[in-house]
Amino acid sequence: MPKDLTQAADNPTRWLHDNYSALMGIQNPEELHNYVVEAFVDFNKRGALGNENFRKFKMDIDRALSGGMARLQSYLSNYMLAGAGMRAEWANSTPGMMATMITEDLDCNCVALTEEQERLAALVESYGFTVTLCEENVLDFVEEEELISEAGSTQDALQEALALLRAQQWNYWSSHWQAQGDNAYGNHLLFQRLYEGMEDRIDALAEKIVGYFGSDAVDDSLIIEKTQKWIKKWEGGESVSRAILSEHDMQSTFKTAYDKLKEDDALSLGLDDYLMAAANDHETNLYLLQQVDKG
Numbered sequence: 001m002p003k004d005l006t007q008a009a010d011n012p013t014r015w016l017h018d019n020y021s022a023l024m025g026i027q028n029p030e031e032l033h034n035y036v037v038e039a040f041v042d043f044n045k046r047g048a049l050g051n052e053n054f055r056k057f058k059m060d061i062d063r064a065l066s067g068g069m070a071r072l073q074s075y076l077s078n079y080m081l082a083g084a085g086m087r088a089e090w091a092n093s094t095p096g097m098m099a100t101m102i103t104e105d106l107d108c109n110c111v112a113l114t115e116e117q118e119r120l121a122a123l124v125e126s127y128g129f130t131v132t133l134c135e136e137n138v139l140d141f142v143e144e145e146e147l148i149s150e151a152g153s154t155q156d157a158l159q160e161a162l163a164l165l166r167a168q169q170w171n172y173w174s175s176h177w178q179a180q181g182d183n184a185y186g187n188h189l190l191f192q193r194l195y196e197g198m199e200d201r202i203d204a205l206a207e208k209i210v211g212y213f214g215s216d217a218v219d220d221s222l223i224i225e226k227t228q229k230w231i232k233k234w235e236g237g238e239s240v241s242r243a244i245l246s247e248h249d250m251q252s253t254f255k256t257a258y259d260k261l262k263e264d265d266a267l268s269l270g271l272d273d274y275l276m277a278a279a280n281d282h283e284t285n286l287y288l289l290q291q292v293d294k295g
């Protein structure tokens with residue numbers, strides 16, 4: 001039997017269920033959107049809605065808002081229906097404001113609805129939606145895939161930054177050992193300062209990635225593969241020019257991550273602050289390295 005969240009305490013589905021009539025009574029789409037988002041932010045803060053689910057919700061509800069009131073109401077209805085154990089998606093954009101409920105069984109062998117599910121369907125219908133049961137809807141899957149790829153690229157951008165930081169630290173540490181020639185002692189100390197200064201930054205970013213995407217997102221083999229790609233890119237040349245190259249890559253990777261997060265509306269204040277501070281510190285590194293290079 002599918003889980004029915006309308007019966008459980010303290011979760012967004014239950015909240016939508018309890019407030020459904022009030023929500024459907026709000027006349028202004030922006031107001032409805034903001035009211036619901038505020039409530040979901042609260043659930044997220046209290047840990048009743050995971051970060052990834054919150055992010056997906058926020059993307060979906062913003063998209064629904066841009067489709068107007070009908071789309072927004074349809075989205076909220078479907079969110080509630082889905083949480084009540086039914087696979088629910090909105091149907092395509094016919095003006096008839098449809099909510100499509102699909103049973104858990106993807107082969108569309110209808111399973112009998114519980115009394116509560118019947119009641120919810122009737123409730124949603126009483127607000128002018130057509131609730132369709134057991135209908136296959138190819139569009140649903142397209143929409144889901146789009147979201148996965150969007151989420152993927154935000155994740156990629158942050159993993160790339162993490163891999164690059166680790167590559168650079170690895171490289172600086174090696175340069176510290178390999179320092180030789182006229183400026184050996186100075187370079188030995190400079191590279192020590194550079195690699196030692198990176199530990200907290202690497203740690204903070206990895207923890208943020210885990211917070212957003214779960215612990216699998218920092219798996220060794222995944223990150224090492226990306227790290228190695230950077231190390232290969234800087235191969236050859238002497239240590240200071242290699243370092244300058246890596247600092248330029250660092251700036252553009254931070255910039256890409258920042259733009260990507262912003263575009264996906266996933267840039268939290270914490271991440272914004274992190275990326276700004278990290279980019280600033282690495283600009284200082286670049287300055288130091290360029291001074292050494294001139295000298």
Ligand SMILES: [Fe+2]
Nearest residue numbers: 176177188192
């Ligand atoms: Fe050392």
